[in-house]
Amino acid sequence: MMLKTEPMPTKAGAALAAEGVQIGFGDFLVVDGVDFAAGPGEFICLLGPSGCGKSTLITAVAGFEKIKGGSLLIDGEPVHGPSPETGMVFQGTEALFDWLTVRQNIEYGAKMRGVSSSERRRISDRHLELVGLTGAANKFPSQLSGGMRQRAQIARVLANEPRVVLMDEPFGALDAQTRHIMQTELDRIWQKSGCTIVFVTHDIDEAILLADRILVMTAGPKARIKSSYEVDLPRPRDETSAGAIELHKKLRSDIGEEVRTALRNQGLAKENS
Structure with missing residues (x-):
């Protein structure tokens, strides 16, 4: 017998703002x-480019990393640490508990909050x-x-109904x-859930397929936002469309400049390259 589930509830995503954010270790500033x-x-x-602080930045948004300056705000409230408002999806799946089933993994957060078993079942x-x-x-x-x-x-x-989901090259x-x-x-999941997503990737095509807006970061250290591109293309996206190809060229040029800068900073490329 097929189980009929409730419609997926939509919880409005939250606004996120980074203002003059500095993150570093000692005197070394990553961003x-x-x-x-x-x-x-x-x-x-x-x-x-690799090492520019993309992962460090979203880790700070998640509340796992302290900022040295500036502010991170979710719906106008400062981020002071991990919060139910945010959820983090990592590249690897080590965050899953191997000794729990898929259902038990999904229910874990609700169980820790004392949610009843019947409600946990509905959530999962x-x-x-x-x-x-x-x-x-x-x-x-x-x-x-x-x-x-x-x-x-x-x-x-x-399942924890975060309003901001942070995804580090998942x-x-x-x-x-x-x-x-x-x-x-x-x-599909994002459109049904209604949450705000910040997604880290090295893949230009992936960004074009998924994003409403793409932010390009400069080479580190002391990285910042170099440029911002609205992705005004209909969904589902076709990476072979004229608009996607043109955007890909612009992004490749922007990132190429920063990769060359990163290589020069490491002494791996000539100054005029």
Whole structure:
């Protein structure tokens, strides 16, 4: 018998603002003077060369990293530490508990909050359906493919109903075909959940497929936001369309400049390269 679940509840995404953000260790500044804003329910992608501080920045938004200067605000309130308002999806799936089933992983946050077992069941049913894992509810993470484990991680984060979801290259370890499927699935999940997403990636095509807006960061140290691009293309996106190709060229040029800067900073490229 097929279980009929409740409609997925939509919880409005929160506005996010970074104003003059500095993050560093001792006297070393990873990012310096970062300014950007995300509207409620907006999908933002962060692009930039390796080591520019993309992951550090969203870790600070999640409340796991202290900022040295400036401010990070969610709906106008300063970020002082981890909060139920934010959820983090990592590249790897080590955050899943291997000794719990997929359902138990999804229910874990609600269980820690003292939610009743019947309500936890409703929560897990909704999110299993949302990510297409209803048939794998009683499996353990070790029994799943990489793509399925990443879906389980996304479901576990969304089950806590965060208003801002931070994603640190969540599909970076997947093969190309699975990655494309997951990109399509994330677009669908985001539109149903209503949350605000900030997504870190090195992949220009991935950013074009997913984002409402793409922010390019400069090379580190003391990285900042170099440029911002609105992705005014209809969904679902076609990366072979004229608009996508033109945007890809602009982004590749922007990032190429910063990669060359990063190499020069490391002494790996000539000054005039």
